Amino acid sequence: MTARDLAQMIFFTLVLRPFMTLFIGLRVRGREHLPATGPFIIIANHSSHLDTASLLSLFPLRRLRKIRPVAAADYFERNRFVSAVSRICFNILPIARKGLTPETNPLPRMEAALQAGDSLIIFPEGTRGSGTDISKFHSGAAHLIEKCPDVPVLPVYLVNMGRSLPKGEWIPVPFFCEVRIGPAQKMSGNRREITAALETAVRQLREGL
Numbered sequence: 001m002t003a004r005d006l007a008q009m010i011f012f013t014l015v016l017r018p019f020m021t022l023f024i025g026l027r028v029r030g031r032e033h034l035p036a037t038g039p040f041i042i043i044a045n046h047s048s049h050l051d052t053a054s055l056l057s058l059f060p061l062r063r064l065r066k067i068r069p070v071a072a073a074d075y076f077e078r079n080r081f082v083s084a085v086s087r088i089c090f091n092i093l094p095i096a097r098k099g100l101t102p103e104t105n106p107l108p109r110m111e112a113a114l115q116a117g118d119s120l121i122i123f124p125e126g127t128r129g130s131g132t133d134i135s136k137f138h139s140g141a142a143h144l145i146e147k148c149p150d151v152p153v154l155p156v157y158l159v160n161m162g163r164s165l166p167k168g169e170w171i172p173v174p175f176f177c178e179v180r181i182g183p184a185q186k187m188s189g190n191r192r193e194i195t196a197a198l199e200t201a202v203r204q205l206r207e208g209l
Helices: 003-023 050-056 061-066 080-090 106-115 140-147 191-206
Strands: 027-029 041-044 067-072 093-095 119-122 153-159 178-181
Touching: 003 050, 003 061, 003 080, 041 050, 041 140, 041 191, 050 067, 050 080, 050 119, 050 153, 061 067, 067 080, 067 106, 093 106, 106 119, 106 140, 119 140, 140 191, 153 191, 178 191
Parallel strands: 027 178, 041 119, 041 153, 067 093, 067 119
Antiparallel strands: 153 178
16 A cells, blocks of 8 residues: 555545535435446546545545546646645546647546556546536547447436536535446447447436436
8 A cells, every 4th residue: 555545545534525424415326336346437427526526435445546537637737736636635547638649648548547457437528517417428438438348337427516516616515415326337339329328328317217
């Protein structure tokens, strides 16, 4: 165990989990679908900075170092402090969103992480939405799944995160939030078909199916 792993475990034990349980009142449906081992890919809607925190809080402390939220490098590495918090506390996998070149293409980095045994959290909407609806999914996650078809995909719908901490705000308000987890599945087809299947799976959880 590294010093960074220990710091992350302390942060989750003393800060994040009590906050999510006592302040947010986080509820979980479908916890039995969480994979016991990795690698796997979580696909979820995105409306708040609480999204990543809520998903990571579902797992035992010992597994946190192998679960990596895919995050925009231009936002989460915009200064040294934000970069340190993002990497140490949340173990992000920073990827470029602009000016992509063969060297900065995010797909090889994500594929390498899966091959190394890490699991990924991906928000296919690409950015935080209003929380009132799900935006059209981008195809990047489907491209990754095409390359790694044996990695199970876990659809998740996050409820009310955007109401507790909406985009543009920094102080959360108490609001009962929920994580709805669907069964893990392996997807096949072309990129368009996989993208549509991912969005449908998350929307079905939104409707409580």
